[in-house]
Amino acid sequence: METLLYLAHTEADGSLSKTALEALGAAASLASDLGAGFSVGLIGEDVTQAANAIGGCGAEKFFAVSGPDFGQSRYSTDTAAAVALIQAASATLVLAPATSRLARSLPGAAQRAGGRADTQVTALAVDSGSVVATRWYYRQRMFSNMTRSQRPWVITLSPGCFPAWEGEAGSPSVEAVSADAATNTTVKGVLAPSADEQTIRPDAEMLFVAGAGWTKKQADGQTNVGGAEKLILGFLDQAKASLGSSKSLVDLGGEGQEVLSFLSHLHQVGQTGSTPRHAKGLATCCHGEEPHVVGWRFITERRAVNLDEGCGWAQGKADVLYVADAFEVMTKVNELLGS
Numbered sequence: 001m002e003t004l005l006y007l008a009h010t011e012a013d014g015s016l017s018k019t020a021l022e023a024l025g026a027a028a029s030l031a032s033d034l035g036a037g038f039s040v041g042l043i044g045e046d047v048t049q050a051a052n053a054i055g056g057c058g059a060e061k062f063f064a065v066s067g068p069d070f071g072q073s074r075y076s077t078d079t080a081a082a083v084a085l086i087q088a089a090s091a092t093l094v095l096a097p098a099t100s101r102l103a104r105s106l107p108g109a110a111q112r113a114g115g116r117a118d119t120q121v122t123a124l125a126v127d128s129g130s131v132v133a134t135r136w137y138y139r140q141r142m143f144s145n146m147t148r149s150q151r152p153w154v155i156t157l158s159p160g161c162f163p164a165w166e167g168e169a170g171s172p173s174v175e176a177v178s179a180d181a182a183t184n185t186t187v188k189g190v191l192a193p194s195a196d197e198q199t200i201r202p203d204a205e206m207l208f209v210a211g212a213g214w215t216k217k218q219a220d221g222q223t224n225v226g227g228a229e230k231l232i233l234g235f236l237d238q239a240k241a242s243l244g245s246s247k248s249l250v251d252l253g254g255e256g257q258e259v260l261s262f263l264s265h266l267h268q269v270g271q272t273g274s275t276p277r278h279a280k281g282l283a284t285c286c287h288g289e290e291p292h293v294v295g296w297r298f299i300t301e302r303r304a305v306n307l308d309e310g311c312g313w314a315q316g317k318a319d320v321l322y323v324a325d326a327f328e329v330m331t332k333v334n335e336l337l338g339s
């Protein structure tokens with residue numbers, strides 16, 4: 001029988017992130033499939049708020065490593081805390097969100113605890129009493145279903161793949177666990193663009209992809225990059241969507257062609273770009289070639305606007321293809337959103 005531990009860290013404001021709640025949803029559901037209980041292990045400066053918020057999750061026990069040394073992301077303290085929690089819970093199976101903080105520290109914790117780690121797992125199942133973890137490889141082109149005999153088996157869960165836990169708060173009693181580690185490294189601050197400047201929004205409901213067509217000569221023989229920028233930013237602002245791009249569009253800058261000023265290679269979606277997770281995606285002026293669409297693996301509902309009825313999206317890659325001029329379509333969409 002597995003002894004399951006859900007492991008998470010608090011955010012700067014003492015809460016649990018959406019990714020952490022998704023991992024909790026996955027842990028609670030796996031425990032129920034296994035017919036086993038589970039424990040919660042929290043890391044943070046003060047975990048009271050987080051523990052109370054998930055008080056009704058059904059965990060049998062709550063453990064925490066807390067204090068000023070555990071408030072910030074630091075490999076030494078996070079790894080030591082995770083090992084201490086795994087040992088306190090006698091965990092054989094550890095489920096945790098793949099936040100940058102835990103993605104960095106948990107493989108080391110698994111090694112120190114004598115177990116193994118698998119990262120960025122996208123699905124969990126139980127087959128004949130054994131836990132099966134799904135992980136994608138080769139830029140999301142192949143997946144494997146894995147079991148492991150080594151314990152503890154530490155699994156980080158990819159964001160956007162599991163429904164977030166929702167339930168009653170409570171006031172569980174939390175068992176304090178101590179952990180010792182060097183604190184030579186200090187986080188002095190976080191530099192991040194403001195929410196409005198930030199066009200990559202992993203938590204957005206919708207992904208808006210811009211393709212190279214936005215910068216190409218249009219029916220009147222002219223390019224209209226300024227108009228494209230206005231339409232795209234106007235839509236992002238109103239729909240609070242996340243922005244993605246095709247490789248061709250972000251590469252154009254390097255070729256000396258006029259490009260959208262707010263795009264960087266970080267926006268690139270696809271085989272050599274990112275694989276974002278959003279409920280909906282809208283591709284505009286993007287051809288829908290395989291190396292691009294492979295990055296849409298986890299977009300649930302896909303739509304595209306393209307002048308070309310024979311583009312890649314029409315080859316079974318989109319749920320809906322609007323054969324239309326994206327300049328016209330997005331002008332109308334923005335108008336409707338504005339009203």
Ligand SMILES: Cc1cc2nc3c(=O)[nH]c(=O)nc-3n(C[C@H](O)[C@H](O)[C@H](O)COP(=O)(O)OP(=O)(O)OC[C@H]3O[C@@H](n4cnc5c(N)ncnc54)[C@H](O)[C@@H]3O)c2cc1C
Nearest residue numbers: 211212213246247248270271272273285287291292307326
């Ligand atoms: C090894 C390798 C890795 C790659 N990795 C990636 C990757 O990670 N991501 C990626 O995106 N690509 C990748 N590519 C490139 C990919 O194959 C395509 O070349 C690229 O995605 C094309 O970008 P695009 O669709 O924006 O541009 P284009 O192919 O130039 O398409 C522009 C589209 O805009 C349409 N259009 C023009 N004007 C309008 C308008 N007014 N309204 C509506 N539609 C309009 C046109 O009909 C056309 O379909 C990779 C290629 C290779 C070989």
